[in-house]
Amino acid sequence: MARTCTFLFLLSVTFTFFILTSSSFEADMLLTFKSSIEDSKKYLSSWSNTSETHYCNWTGITCSTTPSLYVTSINLQSLNLSGEISSSICGLHNLSYLNLADNHFNQPIPLHLSQCSSLEYLNLSNNLIWGTIPYQISQFGSLKVLDFSRNGIEGTVPESLGSLKNLQVLILASNLLSGSIPSVFGNFTQLVLLDLSQNSYLMSEIPSNIGELENLKQLILQSSGFQGKIPDSFVGLRSLTHLDLSQNNLTGQFPQTLLSSLQKLVSFDVSQNEIFGPFPSGICKGKGLINFSLHTNFFNGSMPNSISDCVNLERFQVQNNGFSGDFPSGVWSLPRIKLIRAENNRFSGGIPDSISEAAQLEQVQLDNNSFSSHIPQGLGLVKTLYRFSASLNGFYGELPPNFCDSPVMSIINLSHNSLSGSVPELKKCRKLVSLSLSENSLTGQIPPSLVDLPVLTYLDLSDNNLTGSIPQGLQNLKLALFNVSFNRLSGKVPYSLIYGLPASFLEGNPELCGSGLPNSCSSDLPRHHAAGITVLTCALISIAFAVVTVIIAGGFILYHQSSKQNKDGHWHSVFFYPLRITEHDLIMGMNDKSSIGNGGVFGRVYVIGLPSGELVAVKKLVNFGNQSSKSLKAEVKTMAKIRHKNIVKILGFCYSDDSVFLIYKYSQKGSLGDLISCQNFHLHWGVRLRIAIGVAQGLTYLHKDYVPHLLHRNVKAKNILLDADFEPKLTDFALDRIVGEAAFQSTMASESTSSCYNAPEYGYSKKTTEQLDVYSFGVVLLELVTGRPAEQAESRDSLDIVKWVRRKVNIKNGAFQVLDPKISQSFHQEMAGALEIALCCTSVMPEKRPSMVDVVRALQSLDARTCISNTGDSIDEHSIPI
Numbered sequence: 001m002a003r004t005c006t007f008l009f010l011l012s013v014t015f016t017f018f019i020l021t022s023s024s025f026e027a028d029m030l031l032t033f034k035s036s037i038e039d040s041k042k043y044l045s046s047w048s049n050t051s052e053t054h055y056c057n058w059t060g061i062t063c064s065t066t067p068s069l070y071v072t073s074i075n076l077q078s079l080n081l082s083g084e085i086s087s088s089i090c091g092l093h094n095l096s097y098l099n100l101a102d103n104h105f106n107q108p109i110p111l112h113l114s115q116c117s118s119l120e121y122l123n124l125s126n127n128l129i130w131g132t133i134p135y136q137i138s139q140f141g142s143l144k145v146l147d148f149s150r151n152g153i154e155g156t157v158p159e160s161l162g163s164l165k166n167l168q169v170l171i172l173a174s175n176l177l178s179g180s181i182p183s184v185f186g187n188f189t190q191l192v193l194l195d196l197s198q199n200s201y202l203m204s205e206i207p208s209n210i211g212e213l214e215n216l217k218q219l220i221l222q223s224s225g226f227q228g229k230i231p232d233s234f235v236g237l238r239s240l241t242h243l244d245l246s247q248n249n250l251t252g253q254f255p256q257t258l259l260s261s262l263q264k265l266v267s268f269d270v271s272q273n274e275i276f277g278p279f280p281s282g283i284c285k286g287k288g289l290i291n292f293s294l295h296t297n298f299f300n301g302s303m304p305n306s307i308s309d310c311v312n313l314e315r316f317q318v319q320n321n322g323f324s325g326d327f328p329s330g331v332w333s334l335p336r337i338k339l340i341r342a343e344n345n346r347f348s349g350g351i352p353d354s355i356s357e358a359a360q361l362e363q364v365q366l367d368n369n370s371f372s373s374h375i376p377q378g379l380g381l382v383k384t385l386y387r388f389s390a391s392l393n394g395f396y397g398e399l400p401p402n403f404c405d406s407p408v409m410s411i412i413n414l415s416h417n418s419l420s421g422s423v424p425e426l427k428k429c430r431k432l433v434s435l436s437l438s439e440n441s442l443t444g445q446i447p448p449s450l451v452d453l454p455v456l457t458y459l460d461l462s463d464n465n466l467t468g469s470i471p472q473g474l475q476n477l478k479l480a481l482f483n484v485s486f487n488r489l490s491g492k493v494p495y496s497l498i499y500g501l502p503a504s505f506l507e508g509n510p511e512l513c514g515s516g517l518p519n520s521c522s523s524d525l526p527r528h529h530a531a532g533i534t535v536l537t538c539a540l541i542s543i544a545f546a547v548v549t550v551i552i553a554g555g556f557i558l559y560h561q562s563s564k565q566n567k568d569g570h571w572h573s574v575f576f577y578p579l580r581i582t583e584h585d586l587i588m589g590m591n592d593k594s595s596i597g598n599g600g601v602f603g604r605v606y607v608i609g610l611p612s613g614e615l616v617a618v619k620k621l622v623n624f625g626n627q628s629s630k631s632l633k634a635e636v637k638t639m640a641k642i643r644h645k646n647i648v649k650i651l652g653f654c655y656s657d658d659s660v661f662l663i664y665k666y667s668q669k670g671s672l673g674d675l676i677s678c679q680n681f682h683l684h685w686g687v688r689l690r691i692a693i694g695v696a697q698g699l700t701y702l703h704k705d706y707v708p709h710l711l712h713r714n715v716k717a718k719n720i721l722l723d724a725d726f727e728p729k730l731t732d733f734a735l736d737r738i739v740g741e742a743a744f745q746s747t748m749a750s751e752s753t754s755s756c757y758n759a760p761e762y763g764y765s766k767k768t769t770e771q772l773d774v775y776s777f778g779v780v781l782l783e784l785v786t787g788r789p790a791e792q793a794e795s796r797d798s799l800d801i802v803k804w805v806r807r808k809v810n811i812k813n814g815a816f817q818v819l820d821p822k823i824s825q826s827f828h829q830e831m832a833g834a835l836e837i838a839l840c841c842t843s844v845m846p847e848k849r850p851s852m853v854d855v856v857r858a859l860q861s862l863d864a865r866t867c868i869s870n871t872g873d874s875i876d877e878h879s880i881p882i
């Protein structure tokens with residue numbers, strides 16, 4: 001018995017000893033590896049021989065579990081490491097995965113890692129690796145995945161690379177490789193991904209033995225100075241799904257049978273080369289093509305064995321080449337096709353009606369070719385299409401009535417064609433942003449339905465033969481471009497369309513009239529008439545105002561008395577702060593003298609002095625729905641818990657059956673809106689930027705950090721209060737939660753639906769989203785950048801700020817014209833940066849607007865004086881929100 005015990009004891013001691021040696025051995029390897037690394041952020045603090053953590057649990061380490069613990073994988077990606085990659089880790093015999101990507105290692109390719117006998121995966125992407133690829137690279141024979149992308153590796157690719165027979169993934173993208181790529185690919189029978197893109201110093205033909213890689217799925221050779229022809233051998237790439245040869249110097253004709261061989265192809269991109277000649281027309285021979293080709297005798301008998309259907313093809317990009325001949329019409333009806341780009345070639349042919357079968361088609365660009373056909377009816381049946389541009393072609397005939405029926409359609413450009421007939425009514429494309437039909441032979445009227453397209457921003461109907469008048473309702477759209485020059489339009493032009501638009505946009509229509517145009521409208525009679533109407537309107541408004549005032553005043557007095565009579569009996573109050581004031585004092589303090597501004601739509605605001613001498617602002621909410629007092633209390637309490645330096649603190653509230661008083665901290669400087677409306681508004685740019693950042697931070701807090709997430713829903717300069725240090729404080733937030741959704745909506749609607757703080761989708765989308773707040777914030781930012789108030793109440797016809805800015809920035813170098821001239825030139829770069837952010841926020845398409853988090857970041861980077869380099873042109877691009 002004793003002997004067995006001794007034996008077991010010895011055995012266990014031996015075993016423990018073995019474990020200890022092996023572990024301390026591997027741990028030592030790792031510690032040696034760490035000792036040559038600089039770990040400025042201390043991410044590797046768990047790597048320590050004193051720490052209690054087993055080394056298999058150190059940051060980035062993975063161990064095998066059977067038969068025993070061995071390090072198999074080290075992943076130290078994105079830890080801001082620098083220093084030296086030492087070969088000590090090759091003492092880890094089972095190490096197969098080493099990922100050091102996204103660090104700052106600054107050294108030549110660490111050849112000694114080839115001693116790691118089990119290493120299969122090596123990722124050094126995005127470091128500062130320099131020098132050439134050494135001949136001895138062949139020593140990495142065990143590697144299956146090699147990623148050296150995004151470094152500074154230079155020189156030529158050595159022949160010896162061809163010995164890495166086990167490679168499945170080879171990525172050398174974004175380096176400084178030069179010279180010619182040797183034919184090293186014969187051994188790479190297992191290669192699945194080859195990426196040599198963005199090596200702009202290469203001057204090479206594409207090695208033809210790439211075509212032997214039967215397992216290759218992705219071949220990415222974009223922007224790498226490849227020249228010569230696309231090798232015919234590419235027909236052998238039978239597994240290929242992604243082919244990107246774009247932005248090279250490839251020339252010659254396209255291999256005739258290539259596309260029909262690559263049956264698995266999903267993405268095909270040969271754009272921006274110098275490939276010329278006819279595109280093999282028989283490719284992607286689908287059902288549609290067979291029918292089409294029978295009609296037009298398209299094949300010319302030359303494509304007998306094209307059996308491919310290209311059924312997987314999603315992206316077809318051949319733009320910016322010299323292709324001629326008929327466009328391969330089979331592409332139009334592929335079941336999965338999403339993107340067709342062929343602009344800037346010399347393609348002829350047409351779009352067949354079978355385009356209706358392309359049920360996933362999103363984007364078509366054919367500009368600057370020689371297409372000539374009708375615009376097919378089938379186009380309007382594709383419900384996913386959001387961009388169709390085919391300018392500078394020979395499309396003729398009438399526009400089919402359904403041409404804008406896709407519910408997601410955003411951009412249509414058919415300018416410079418030979419279209420005739422009238423422009424059909426556009427009723428279904430509620431997301432249309434840009435419509436250009438200029439330089440055709442269209443006749444008839446400007447369709448009145450344009451007025452109902454809520455986000456229409458760019459409208460170019462110039463150089464046609466349109467007649468009739470300009471629909472008055474167009475002045476209600478936020479048009480940045482409205483060009484109807486050189487038509488035969490007549491009648492009165494709405495004043496706000498004349499104001500702010502270049503005169504050239506209306507010229508060439510001799511029968512148009514209006515103030516500011518060569519013709520004033522027939523006789524001055526209508527003018528008097530208009531003036532008469534204005535006087536009448538004013539009178540009516542004044543009377544109405546007087547009546548309302550009387551009613552309100554009467555109501556107030558009555559109410560006042562009743563509250564006195566009731567000795568505050570019906571009032572309940574909840575204070576979150578020792579206010580030492582009674583409801584009675586509050587109500588007594590609320591009189592015309594203490595009222596400031598009109599306090600916005602939801603009720604007046606009064607400033608009341610507390611016995612302590614402090615001032616509080618009291619907002620009286622009337623017209624709140626039928627919230628029960630219980631839920632009312634819950635909602636206000638929810639909001640009162642918000643503590644953020646850019647959100648006004650709610651100190652308490654009082655409520656009775658029909659009113660709520662919200663008590664806020666009072667801000668000394670009044671609101672940003674009051675300040676901007678002042679004639680002599682003059683704030684230093686630095687202060688404006690800090691106000692913008694503060695407001696953005698407040699909104700971020702409401703949207704993302706506060707639980708429950710809140711929407712402000714009424715962001716405008718008037719609701720941004722400034723304290724003594726100009727720190728902004730958002731007020732009037734989330735009032736929908738207090739007054740209830742229905743009352744909120746009707747109150748907002750009564751203010752004015754067309755307030756320029758409201759995003760374009762506000763009117764027609766029921767959803768309330770963060771993007772609505774982002775838009776309103778963008779308008780505030782425009783006010784800060786331009787120094788103009790968003791809306792100028794006194795002159796009814798003048799443009800709101802969004803229209804004004806959009807029209808200006810649409811002109812070359814216009815961006816600098818909108819910046820507040822009161823601010824010194826030296827800040828113009830920064831202001832232009834802020835303008836760019838504001839334009840993004842006020843993008844017509846909600847999904848193009850950034851989140852408030854992104855806005856904060858972008859504004860802060862401006863504040864840090866890292867100016868975004870900026871020109872009028874780049875702003876121009878942003879103002880086209882696509």
Ligand SMILES: *[C@@H]1O[C@H](CO)[C@@H](O)[C@H](O)[C@H]1NC(C)=O
Pocket residue numbers: 031049050
């Ligand atoms: C831990 O490592 C340090 C430096 O590598 C060494 O000086 C020390 O002796 C080691 N301690 C133990 C307990 O192994």
Ligand SMILES: *[C@@H]1O[C@H](CO)[C@@H](O)[C@H](O)[C@H]1NC(C)=O
Pocket residue numbers: 053054056057
């Ligand atoms: C690593 O940590 C986990 C959880 O903390 C623990 O279960 C495991 O035993 C540790 N592994 C080793 C080898 O210490």
Ligand SMILES: *[C@@H]1O[C@H](CO)[C@@H](O)[C@H](O)[C@H]1NC(C)=O
Pocket residue numbers: 038040041080081082104
């Ligand atoms: C990364 O490390 C370098 C020094 O190696 C240091 O200068 C830099 O600030 C660090 N960056 C970050 C983001 O930690």
Ligand SMILES: *[C@@H]1O[C@H](CO)[C@@H](O)[C@H](O)[C@H]1NC(C)=O
Pocket residue numbers: 064066067070093094
């Ligand atoms: C680990 O490496 C050792 C030595 O090279 C080898 O004998 C063993 O089979 C490897 N174990 C695993 C799980 O790979």
Ligand SMILES: *[C@@H]1O[C@H](CO)[C@@H](O)[C@H](O)[C@H]1NC(C)=O
Pocket residue numbers: 077101102123124125126145146147169171
């Ligand atoms: C290498 O790391 C980079 C950076 O994280 C990553 O994008 C890339 O996909 C990795 N490469 C491979 C082949 O896994």
Ligand SMILES: *[C@@H]1O[C@H](CO)[C@@H](O)[C@H](O)[C@H]1NC(C)=O
Pocket residue numbers: 159161162163183184185186187
């Ligand atoms: C293939 O590998 C062998 C030996 O590993 C080598 O001699 C040959 O040159 C390689 N072929 C190519 C095309 O690189």
Ligand SMILES: *[C@@H]1O[C@H](CO)[C@@H](O)[C@H](O)[C@H]1NC(C)=O
Pocket residue numbers: 225248249
């Ligand atoms: C293409 O080749 C021509 C002539 O060799 C050269 O002038 C041009 O710069 C090249 N273009 C690119 C993008 O490499």
Ligand SMILES: *[C@@H]1O[C@H](CO)[C@@H](O)[C@H](O)[C@H]1NC(C)=O
Pocket residue numbers: 287288291354
């Ligand atoms: C092609 O023609 C056949 C027979 O005429 C017809 O049944 C089929 O619908 C047509 N397909 C297309 C896409 O027009």
Ligand SMILES: *[C@@H]1O[C@H](CO)[C@@H](O)[C@H](O)[C@H]1NC(C)=O
Pocket residue numbers: 278300302
């Ligand atoms: C069409 O066929 C005719 C006669 O076979 C030939 O002359 C012509 O070059 C062919 N056209 C194309 C584009 O292949």
Ligand SMILES: *[C@@H]1O[C@H](CO)[C@@H](O)[C@H](O)[C@H]1NC(C)=O
Pocket residue numbers: 440441442463464465
């Ligand atoms: C417009 O119509 C007139 C008269 O019908 C015609 O002479 C002219 O060529 C047309 N212009 C365009 C651009 O179609």
